[in-house]
Amino acid sequence: MPELNDLFPMLVLIALIGGFAGVLAGLLGVGGGIVLVPAFFYALQSLGYDGPQLMQICLATSLATIIVTSARSVHAHNKKGAVDWDILRSWAPGIMLGAVLGVLLVSQLRTVTLQAIFGGLALIVGLYLGFGRSEWRLGETMPRGIKRAILSPMVGFLSVLMGIGGGSFGVPLMTLHGRPIHRAVATAAGFGLLIAVPSVIAFLFVDIDQNRPPFTVGAVNLVAFGTVITMTLITAPWGVRLAHAMDPKPLKRIFAVFLVLVAMNMLRKALWG
Numbered sequence: 001m002p003e004l005n006d007l008f009p010m011l012v013l014i015a016l017i018g019g020f021a022g023v024l025a026g027l028l029g030v031g032g033g034i035v036l037v038p039a040f041f042y043a044l045q046s047l048g049y050d051g052p053q054l055m056q057i058c059l060a061t062s063l064a065t066i067i068v069t070s071a072r073s074v075h076a077h078n079k080k081g082a083v084d085w086d087i088l089r090s091w092a093p094g095i096m097l098g099a100v101l102g103v104l105l106v107s108q109l110r111t112v113t114l115q116a117i118f119g120g121l122a123l124i125v126g127l128y129l130g131f132g133r134s135e136w137r138l139g140e141t142m143p144r145g146i147k148r149a150i151l152s153p154m155v156g157f158l159s160v161l162m163g164i165g166g167g168s169f170g171v172p173l174m175t176l177h178g179r180p181i182h183r184a185v186a187t188a189a190g191f192g193l194l195i196a197v198p199s200v201i202a203f204l205f206v207d208i209d210q211n212r213p214p215f216t217v218g219a220v221n222l223v224a225f226g227t228v229i230t231m232t233l234i235t236a237p238w239g240v241r242l243a244h245a246m247d248p249k250p251l252k253r254i255f256a257v258f259l260v261l262v263a264m265n266m267l268r269k270a271l272w273g
Contacts, residue, residue: 007214007223013043014224018231023239024255025069025232032069032232033164034125036062037118038262040224044213051211053219055114056106059163060203060219063196065228066165070192077186084183087142087174088190094152095166095194101153102160103202107219112270117161119266125168126263130256132172140178159195166191 017039021032040058044050049057077083106114143151155169162168170188175181204218215222 010043010047010213010223011227013047014040014227015231017043018228019235021228022232022235023242025236025239032228033062033066033162034122034168034259036065036228037163038122038266041115047213049211049213050111052110052112053208053210055111055118056109056203056206056219057208057213057216057221059106059114059160060200060206061221061224061228062163063160063165063203064200064220064225065232066192066196067200068229069232070165070189070196073189074186074193077189080186082183082186083190084179084187087179087187088194090144091148091152091155091191092194094149095156095191096198098153098156098158099160099195099199100156100202102157103199103206105157106160107203107206114161115266116270118163119263119270121158121162122259122263122266126256126259128172129259130253134175134181136176137178138176142174142177142179155191156195156199159191160199165189166193166195 017036021035021039024035025032037055037058040061041054044054044057074083109117142148151173155166155173158169159166166188167185170191171181171184174184174187179187200220203220206219208216208219213221213223
């Protein structure tokens, strides 16, 4: 059993991270994973759990939290009739396949490489959040056939490489193909479940052979998972109330700047240490 002196600082840091992620999710509608992964990384590193497999733990634990948050989100959106089940059913096999392939790749890579991948993809997401326009279009209907067969595994694969749910790639994909934003957000929550469930099952069998935080099963840290879920349940409604009290658009641009800075710092640490 771990010493209380080892576990208590970890609980406090993770609780703060979970609270912050919950407020952001409620305020800006962004998935928690894109905040949780770098936050887990810096918190666990500062507590002495640095190592070649640290990013695997951060990605897997973030995805585990997404199972719960996405399930709650899909349920809430479905009660309002906003989930496009036809898109979910037709995209599900490819997304799930891509998620499993993502775990297979992540399990073979080390922290430095995964930092570089996360930093590069987060930079793209941050720039889209900051400069993307609602009127941009790649098509008026969702891709089918060969295009869907290529794009659906890519959504699952890239999301696992970042430890995120379906929002960061799914929402832009759907809005760029003519889906209304509220239906895109609702359906992307379903993407999150399709990504997180198979990938977390696979991550439970990944062997972390050195410097594991307490209560880590496979690559999933149960302390961080439970603490973050508890805190986001408490703080996400605060973010929702803040969103109704102010204009979230300038805040989303501020978050985009924050995300770009986090991404660039990840890239810096990966490339230059």
